[in-house]
Amino acid sequence: MDVQHTYIRNFSSHTADTVTVKGWVSNIRFSKTNIFIDFRDGSGFCQVVMSQDVLGEERFEEAKKLTRESSLAVSGTLIADERQLGGYEIQANSFCVYHIAVDFPIKANETEHGVRFLEDNRHIWLRSRRQWAIMRVRNQVIMGIHAYFQDNGFVQMDSPLFTGNAAEGSTTLFETDFFGEPAYLAQTGQLYGEAMAMAQGLIYTFGPTFRAEKSNTPRHLAEFWMIEPEMAFFDNDMNMSVIEGMVRSVVSRVLEKCETELKMLDRDTSKLQFAAEPFPRIKYVDAVKILRGELEINGKNAIALQEEDLAHAKALIEQHTAEIAEREATIKGGVKKGIRKFNEQKIAALQAEIKELEEQVRNIPNWIESAKNFVDGEDFGGSDETVLTRVFDAPVMVHDWPAKIKAFYMKEVDGNPDYVKGVDLLAPEGFGEVVGGSERETDIDVLVKKIEEHKLPQDVFEWYLDLRRFGSVPHSGFGLGLERLVRWICNLNHMRETIPFARRYGRLNP
RNA sequence: GCCUCCAUAGCUCAGCUGGUUAGAGCGCCGGACUGUUAAUCCGUAGGUCCAAGGUUCAAGUCCUUGUGGGGGCGCCA
Numbered sequence: 001m002d003v004q005h006t007y008i009r010n011f012s013s014h015t016a017d018t019v020t021v022k023g024w025v026s027n028i029r030f031s032k033t034n035i036f037i038d039f040r041d042g043s044g045f046c047q048v049v050m051s052q053d054v055l056g057e058e059r060f061e062e063a064k065k066l067t068r069e070s071s072l073a074v075s076g077t078l079i080a081d082e083r084q085l086g087g088y089e090i091q092a093n094s095f096c097v098y099h100i101a102v103d104f105p106i107k108a109n110e111t112e113h114g115v116r117f118l119e120d121n122r123h124i125w126l127r128s129r130r131q132w133a134i135m136r137v138r139n140q141v142i143m144g145i146h147a148y149f150q151d152n153g154f155v156q157m158d159s160p161l162f163t164g165n166a167a168e169g170s171t172t173l174f175e176t177d178f179f180g181e182p183a184y185l186a187q188t189g190q191l192y193g194e195a196m197a198m199a200q201g202l203i204y205t206f207g208p209t210f211r212a213e214k215s216n217t218p219r220h221l222a223e224f225w226m227i228e229p230e231m232a233f234f235d236n237d238m239n240m241s242v243i244e245g246m247v248r249s250v251v252s253r254v255l256e257k258c259e260t261e262l263k264m265l266d267r268d269t270s271k272l273q274f275a276a277e278p279f280p281r282i283k284y285v286d287a288v289k290i291l292r293g294e295l296e297i298n299g300k301n302a303i304a305l306q307e308e309d310l311a312h313a314k315a316l317i318e319q320h321t322a323e324i325a326e327r328e329a330t331i332k333g334g335v336k337k338g339i340r341k342f343n344e345q346k347i348a349a350l351q352a353e354i355k356e357l358e359e360q361v362r363n364i365p366n367w368i369e370s371a372k373n374f375v376d377g378e379d380f381g382g383s384d385e386t387v388l389t390r391v392f393d394a395p396v397m398v399h400d401w402p403a404k405i406k407a408f409y410m411k412e413v414d415g416n417p418d419y420v421k422g423v424d425l426l427a428p429e430g431f432g433e434v435v436g437g438s439e440r441e442t443d444i445d446v447l448v449k450k451i452e453e454h455k456l457p458q459d460v461f462e463w464y465l466d467l468r469r470f471g472s473v474p475h476s477g478f479g480l481g482l483e484r485l486v487r488w489i490c491n492l493n494h495m496r497e498t499i500p501f502a503r504r505y506g507r508l509n510p
Numbered sequence: 511g512c513c514u515c516c517a518u519a520g521c522u523c524a525g526c527u528g529g530u531u532a533g534a535g536c537g538c539c540g541g542a543c544u545g546u547u548a549a550u551c552c553g554u555a556g557g558u559c560c561a562a563g564g565u566u567c568a569a570g571u572c573c574u575u576g577u578g579g580g581g582g583c584g585c586c587a
Contacts, residue, residue, distance in 0.1 A: 027547085029544095030546090031545070031549085032544060033544090036546045049546090084547085112536070113522070117521070171586075188587090211585085211587085217583085217584090217585095217586095220585085227587090362514095381584075479587055480587070482587080506579085
């Protein structure tokens with residue numbers, strides 16, 4: 001690629017003294033003879049200094065007209081400076097303005113805005129540091145997934161987005177008009193993936209998926225990107241090995257390639273460094289026992305841990321409240337403005353934290369009740385996943401689920417047809433289900449029986465049944481939610497930040 | 511779909527049991543100062559208090575309905 005200017009990310013390999021960069025003003029500070037610009041060019045961030053001494057009075061006056069998000073090209077001397085983010089600073093010799101931006105609505109500190117305002121302004125919110133970092137991580141997650149599968153001999157396939165029927169019969173689908181016939185936007189490509197796996201052996205899909213449920217939660221989108229590998233001659237244990245291998249590979253790639261981004265996101269990366277031993281694999285029946293506090297893991301009791309968390313949250317609230325009172329007393333005592341401001345900021349931060357803690361104090365008792373009274377045979381709720389994963393340090397794989405709460409195509413556990421060989425990967429820190437998969441039923445008679453039991457129309461599955469008529473083999477696969485993985489790795493409290501333009505219940509624009 | 515909280519300046523919020531002319535911080539604009547890091551200091555401008563109806567001598571504040579939003583639950587990747 002041949003370009004005339006330099007990208008900030010390439011500064012470390014840049015040899016000449018002078019550079020030309022093209023980009024935008026992220027933030028700007030004026031002093032009498034210097035202007036300091038937080039400059040961004042898409043590839044990174046760098047401080048640009050414009051001095052009256054260097055530029056001359058006339059050009060310096062021009063530079064004073066720059067505003068946040070104005071666009072410009074700058075040529076100048078590249079100076080290594082450890083104090084600056086990225087380790088460099090540019091002393092400008094000349095500059096050329098493309099456009100002066102007027103009244104950019106988003107503040108330099110995006111956390112001062114409400115979520116509604118930011119999402120309404122998503123098209124320009126994407127420019128903020130935090131969103132820049134998230135999108136960079138997302139990019140590495142995507143490339144990491146491709147790399148893992150490609151390196152292991154998988155073939156990428158695209159499954160259709162229009163389907164003539166609801167595949168699993170359970171979820172609500174978006175209906176569209178397909179030349180006069182009703183058609184639905186795909187909620188999964190799995191059945192097509194199975195067909196392709198019988199042709200290519202190892203395949204994976206990577207594409208958009210649509211769910212029309214009116215889910216209004218931080219972990220649901222109406223349009224999201226799903227990765228669905230399907231492996232011929234793989235049983236569910238091998239399936240779990242693939243899940244673990246892929247997740248480890250992607251997470252370590254992000255840790256390696258996105259150090260700056262994760263730092264910008266203030267991510268505690270120790271939580272993403274898993275021990276060498278395999279991710280715990282626990283059967284559903286044992287997960288239920290752990291949840292009810294009847295089974296301990298490494299001396300950890302799930303219910304007791306929640307009670308500890310609750311007590312801890314309460315103690316922290318008291319501690320913060322005391323600190324706020326103390327700081328308020330300091331302010332009332334009459335202090336210099338700088339000190340007053342400093343204390344006011346601390347108080348605001350503490351109050352925000354208290355708000356979150358109070359949310360926990362409200363929620364945890366419900367979670368404990370829900371976990372204690374969990375009914376064997378039911379599906380886990382969001383809070384149950386949080387309580388369950390709390391006793392582990394790594395992601396957990398829960399397998400061998402009750403047949404009645406899982407899809408028709410899952411293979412029965414040998415000698416125990418009430419359970420099926422499904423597996424869910426639950427991420428730690430309350431992020432919940434990231435992967436759902438299973439070994440598929442291979443016996444056509446069992447499959448036909450299951451289709452009947454699930455009250456699904458057999459005729460639309462005839463092509464799928466053909467896969468069992470001609471060389472049926474054991475095979476497995478899973479679905480990975482890209483945005484859920486990004487959310488967990490970046491430690492985001494909502495899915496709306498994991499994708500450039502979120503499409504979810506109540507949000508279609510911009 | 512259910513539970514719960516909320517809607518006040520461009521943005522984030524305060525406004526107590528109803529009581530004269532509705533406040534702050536940030537941003538904008540003007541000025542001062544300054545190798546600055548969310549710069550700092552001084553000043554100006556900026557409001558149909560979500561909508562409709564009701565209670566009252568008096569409503570940003572209380573009641574009803576509607577609309578929009580946050581958080582939790584369900585459905586799941």
